[in-house]
Amino acid sequence: MVWQSGTIDLPLNTESLLLLLTEGARGTQSRFSHWDIVQWCHLFTENWASSCSDHVIFSVADEVVVQWELYLARQYTLEQMQRFKQSDLLLSRELFANWKTQIEKASHP
Numbered sequence: 001m002v003w004q005s006g007t008i009d010l011p012l013n014t015e016s017l018l019l020l021l022t023e024g025a026r027g028t029q030s031r032f033s034h035w036d037i038v039q040w041c042h043l044f045t046e047n048w049a050s051s052c053s054d055h056v057i058f059s060v061a062d063e064v065v066v067q068w069e070l071y072l073a074r075q076y077t078l079e080q081m082q083r084f085k086q087s088d089l090l091l092s093r094e095l096f097a098n099w100k101t102q103i104e105k106a107s108h109p
Helices: 013-024 034-046 055-074 093-108
Strands: none
Touching: 013 034, 013 055, 013 093, 034 055, 055 093
């Protein structure tokens, strides 16, 4: 894995979300862990009213967070979760590609 784990210091805007979705689709070659992308998306959704007026953008960022939580709940027990860091886990690369496509389609109907 080539990423460095930690808070992602990018503006809370659509361009940053698209960049992070592109990075997420790179899987283990991403500059950012999927956990850090999820954390950024969570912050984005908490602040979306001031940074984004597009409901599709908000929905995609929220879906990143929701899918992460569902993934963890379906794949791991609490005991298993205690053995590793969340930054070591990966969502499907296809999910990130699909989310990026949703935003691009909404931006260019």
